[in-house]
Amino acid sequence: MSSTPTPETSARERLLALADEFYDQFDSGDVPTMELPTRTKTNIEYDEDERVWVYGDRTSTRSAKTVSGAQKLLKVIYTIDFLADQLDQDRSSTLRELYYLSESWELDPAQFTSQDESNQLIEDLEIVSDVRREEFHMRPEESGAKVMGPLRLREQTNRGDREIHCQHDVGQGGYQIPNDPDTIEFLDNDAAFVLCVETGGMRDRLVENGFDDEYDALVVHLGGQPARATRRLTKRLHDELGLEVVVFTDGDPWSYRIYGSVAYGSIKSAHLSKHLATPDAQFVGVQPEDIVEYDLPTDPLADSDINALQSELDDPRFQSDYWEEQIELQLEIDKKSEQQALASYGLDFVTDTYLPERLSAMGVV
Amino acid sequence: MSSTPTPETSARERLLALADEFYDQFDSGDVPTMELPTRTKTNIEYDEDERVWVYGDRTSTRSAKTVSGAQKLLKVIYTIDFLADQLDQDRSSTLRELYYLSESWELDPAQFTSQDESNQLIEDLEIVSDVRREEFHMRPEESGAKVMGPLRLREQTNRGDREIHCQHDVGQGGYQIPNDPDTIEFLDNDAAFVLCVETGGMRDRLVENGFDDEYDALVVHLGGQPARATRRLTKRLHDELGLEVVVFTDGDPWSYRIYGSVAYGSIKSAHLSKHLATPDAQFVGVQPEDIVEYDLPTDPLADSDINALQSELDDPRFQSDYWEEQIELQLEIDKKSEQQALASYGLDFVTDTYLPERLSAMGVV
Numbered sequence: 001m002s003s004t005p006t007p008e009t010s011a012r013e014r015l016l017a018l019a020d021e022f023y024d025q026f027d028s029g030d031v032p033t034m035e036l037p038t039r040t041k042t043n044i045e046y047d048e049d050e051r052v053w054v055y056g057d058r059t060s061t062r063s064a065k066t067v068s069g070a071q072k073l074l075k076v077i078y079t080i081d082f083l084a085d086q087l088d089q090d091r092s093s094t095l096r097e098l099y100y101l102s103e104s105w106e107l108d109p110a111q112f113t114s115q116d117e118s119n120q121l122i123e124d125l126e127i128v129s130d131v132r133r134e135e136f137h138m139r140p141e142e143s144g145a146k147v148m149g150p151l152r153l154r155e156q157t158n159r160g161d162r163e164i165h166c167q168h169d170v171g172q173g174g175y176q177i178p179n180d181p182d183t184i185e186f187l188d189n190d191a192a193f194v195l196c197v198e199t200g201g202m203r204d205r206l207v208e209n210g211f212d213d214e215y216d217a218l219v220v221h222l223g224g225q226p227a228r229a230t231r232r233l234t235k236r237l238h239d240e241l242g243l244e245v246v247v248f249t250d251g252d253p254w255s256y257r258i259y260g261s262v263a264y265g266s267i268k269s270a271h272l273s274k275h276l277a278t279p280d281a282q283f284v285g286v287q288p289e290d291i292v293e294y295d296l297p298t299d300p301l302a303d304s305d306i307n308a309l310q311s312e313l314d315d316p317r318f319q320s321d322y323w324e325e326q327i328e329l330q331l332e333i334d335k336k337s338e339q340q341a342l343a344s345y346g347l348d349f350v351t352d353t354y355l356p357e358r359l360s361a362m363g364v365v
Numbered sequence: 366m367s368s369t370p371t372p373e374t375s376a377r378e379r380l381l382a383l384a385d386e387f388y389d390q391f392d393s394g395d396v397p398t399m400e401l402p403t404r405t406k407t408n409i410e411y412d413e414d415e416r417v418w419v420y421g422d423r424t425s426t427r428s429a430k431t432v433s434g435a436q437k438l439l440k441v442i443y444t445i446d447f448l449a450d451q452l453d454q455d456r457s458s459t460l461r462e463l464y465y466l467s468e469s470w471e472l473d474p475a476q477f478t479s480q481d482e483s484n485q486l487i488e489d490l491e492i493v494s495d496v497r498r499e500e501f502h503m504r505p506e507e508s509g510a511k512v513m514g515p516l517r518l519r520e521q522t523n524r525g526d527r528e529i530h531c532q533h534d535v536g537q538g539g540y541q542i543p544n545d546p547d548t549i550e551f552l553d554n555d556a557a558f559v560l561c562v563e564t565g566g567m568r569d570r571l572v573e574n575g576f577d578d579e580y581d582a583l584v585v586h587l588g589g590q591p592a593r594a595t596r597r598l599t600k601r602l603h604d605e606l607g608l609e610v611v612v613f614t615d616g617d618p619w620s621y622r623i624y625g626s627v628a629y630g631s632i633k634s635a636h637l638s639k640h641l642a643t644p645d646a647q648f649v650g651v652q653p654e655d656i657v658e659y660d661l662p663t664d665p666l667a668d669s670d671i672n673a674l675q676s677e678l679d680d681p682r683f684q685s686d687y688w689e690e691q692i693e694l695q696l697e698i699d700k701k702s703e704q705q706a707l708a709s710y711g712l713d714f715v716t717d718t719y720l721p722e723r724l725s726a727m728g729v730v
Binding site: 091092093094096097100101103104139140146155157158159162164167168169170171172173174175176177178179183200201204205207208210213297338340341342343344345346347 | 456457458459461462465466468469504505511520522523524527529532533534535536537538539540541542543544548565566569570572573575578662703705706707708709710711712
C-alpha cells in the first residue's frame with residue numbers, strides 16, 4: 001500500500017482512498033493487489049517506542065490474478081461502499097449484521113459465504129487503512145464491562161450527552177462501558193489508580209467492601225478476556241489521566257493471558273496494540289508466589305494448564321525475569337488458585353490485607 | 366418439614382427455625398432428617414394457580430443415620446450459622462466465596478469438598494426454608510444484564526439510594542441490573558410493554574434505532590440464558606406495573622429454552638418459579654413461521670438442534686398447540702435463523718417492519 005494516511009484524515013476518506021488505489025492500479029494496467037502483514041506469532045515484534053507488540057515486516061499479497069483473489073477484492077469494494085454509506089448516515093452495525101446485509105448486495109459473488117470471512121475482511125481493512133473498527137462504526141456483539149469509582153464523565157450517546165459520576169449516579173452494578181469508549185470525555189476525578197478485576201464475584205466483593213471509595217480506586221470489571229471497549233477505556237484512563245493500572249486475576253495461565261491482553265495486546269489484534277494496550281499495566285496477582293506465601297486453597301495444574309504455562313515461557317510478551325520466575329515457580333509447585341480463594345481467610349481479607357500489602361509492595365498505594 | 370413459614374418471617378428467622386428443627390429432633394430422641402422434593406423432569410408439575418411449573422410430591426430424605434448423611438446435615442448447620450451471621454452484619458457473598466470460606470471452619474468434616482457440593486446445599490436450603498438465595502444475601506458470579514427504556518427507579522445500594530431514569534440518566538449501555546433486583550423500587554414510567562432481547566447485537570440495534578423511545582418499550586437485554594436477576598426484574602415489571610412481556614430471540618431450540626426460562630422457569634430452579642417466571646410472557650420470534658414468511662437467511666439444523674427440538678416436544682412446558690406447530694414446522698423445513706438475520710433486509714427492517722408487524726399481530730402495539 002502507499003503511504004499511511006495522517007490520523008486527521010477521516011475514517012471515511014481513508015476507506016475511499018483504498019478504493020481509489022484499486023482504481024489507479026486498474027487505470028495504469030496493473031492487476032489490483034492488496035498487501036497485508038502476515039498474522040502469526042513468528043511475525044510479531046516489539047515496538048521500542050510504543051512499548052507494544054506489533055506485526056513485523058513479513059507480508060502476504062491478495063491479488064486479483066486468481067478468481068478467488070478477485071472475489072476477495074470485490075468483497076472489499078462492496079464493504080467499503082457499505083461502510084462509507086454507514087458513516088455518511090452516522091449509523092453503526094455489528095459484524096454479524098454486515099454478514100447478513102451482504103445478502104442484499106446485487107452481485108452474488110460479493111456476498112460473504114461465512115461470518116468468519118466477513119470478520120476477517122474487517123480486520124484486514126483495519127490493518128490496511130489504519131482505521132479502527134470502532135471508527136468504521138462496527139460494533140462488537142457484546143459490549144464492554146463496567147466501572148465503579150471516583151470519576152465523572154460525559155458520554156456522547158445517540159440521544160444526547162449524558163454526565164455520569166461512576167459512584168454517585170449509578171446503581172450497585174456500576175457504569176456500563178459503551179461499545180465505543182471514545183464517545184467518553186473525562187470531566188473530573190479523585191482517582192488514585194485503576195484496578196482491573198477478572199471475575200464478577202471479586203468485582204462485587206470490592207464494591208461491597210467499599211474498596212473503590214477507601215482507596216480512590218477505579219474498579220474496572222474485565223469479565224474474563226476483556227472486550228476491546230474495556231481495554232481501550234483502561235488505556236485512556238492511564239494515558240489521559242496519568243493513572244497507574246494494575247490487573248487482578250486468578251492465578252493460572254489463562255488469567256496471565258488476560259493480563260497480557262491488557263498490557264501488551266493480543267496476536268490477533270497486534271495492529272491495534274497502540275490503541276488498546278497499556279504497557280505500564282502491572283500484575284497484582286494472584287501470583288504463584290502468593291499461592292505459597294498466603295497458603296491459599298489450590299487445585300492441581302491440569303495438563304492443559306501445564307501446556308499453556310510452557311507456551312507462555314516461549315511467548316515474546318512474557319520474556320521477563322518476573323514472568324519466568326513466577327511461571328517456573330508455578331510449574332514447580334504444580335498448583336493454581338482462584339482470586340476468590342482469598343475468601344478462605346474471610347470476606348475482608350482481600351481488601352484489608354492482601355490488596356493493601358501487594359499494592360504497597362508495588363508502590364501503587 | 367413442618368408447616369411453611371409465613372413470608373413475613375425474616376430470612377434469618379426461617380433459617381434458624383430449620384436449625385431448631387434439628388435440635389427438636391435430637392431432643393425427642395429422633396435421628397435428624399431433612400426432606401427434599403425430588404428434582405427431576407418427571408417430578409415437575411403445573412401449578413394451576415400460579416401458572417408455573419413446580420416440583421411434584423415425590424421427595425427424598427437426608428438422614429443422619431449414615432456417616433455421609435450426618436456430614437451433610439453438619440454442613441447445613443455450619444452454613445446456616447454463616448448465613449445468619451452474614452444477615453446480622455448486612456453483608457453478602459458469592460457461592461464461590463462460601464466454598465472457600467468453609468476452609469476456615471474449625472471442624473474439618475463440615476468443610477465442602479467441591480463447589481458443586483456447596484452450590485447444591487444452598488439450593489437445598491432455598492427449597493426447605495422457602496427463602497430465596499438473594500434473601501440469604503448470596504450473590505451469583507455474574508450479574509444481570511441491562512435495561513433501556515422510559516422507567517424511573519430508585520435502587521437501594523450499600524452506599525445510599527440512587528434515583529435513575531433508564532433513558533436520561535444512563536449511557537448508551539443502559540442501566541445495569543443489580544444482583545438483587547428487589548433493591549429496586551419503581552417510581553414512574555411511560556412504558557407500554559417489556560421487550561426482552563437475547564443478543565447484545567440486537568439490543569444495541571434496537572437502542573440505536575430508538576425503538577425504546579418510539580414504542581415506549583422497556584428493552585431488557587437477556588444476554589443468552591438470562592441470569593436470575595434479569596428474570597426477577599422482568600417478572601416484577603409485569604406483575605407490579607402491569608406491562609406485557611414479549612421475548613425476542615434467535616429462531617432455534619436453544620433460544621426457545623431462553624423464552625421458556627423467562628415464561629415457565631427452569632427445572633433446576635422450579636422451586637423459584639413463582640418468584641422468577643412470567644407465565645404471561647409471549648414469544649415474538651424469530652418463529653419458524655417467520656423463517657418461511659420473511660424468507661430469512663438460514664443455516665441447516667445440526668443433529669444436536671434436531672435432538673433438542675424433539676426433546677422440547679416431550680417437555681411439559683412446551684405442550685401447547687402453538688409450540689407443537691412451530692417445532693414441527695421447523696423440523697420439516699430443517700432450518701434455523703438468527704435474529705440478526707433480519708438485517709439481510711437492511712438495518713431498519715427489524716424496527717420499521719418486523720417488530721411492528723409481529724407485535725400488532727399479537728395485540729401488543
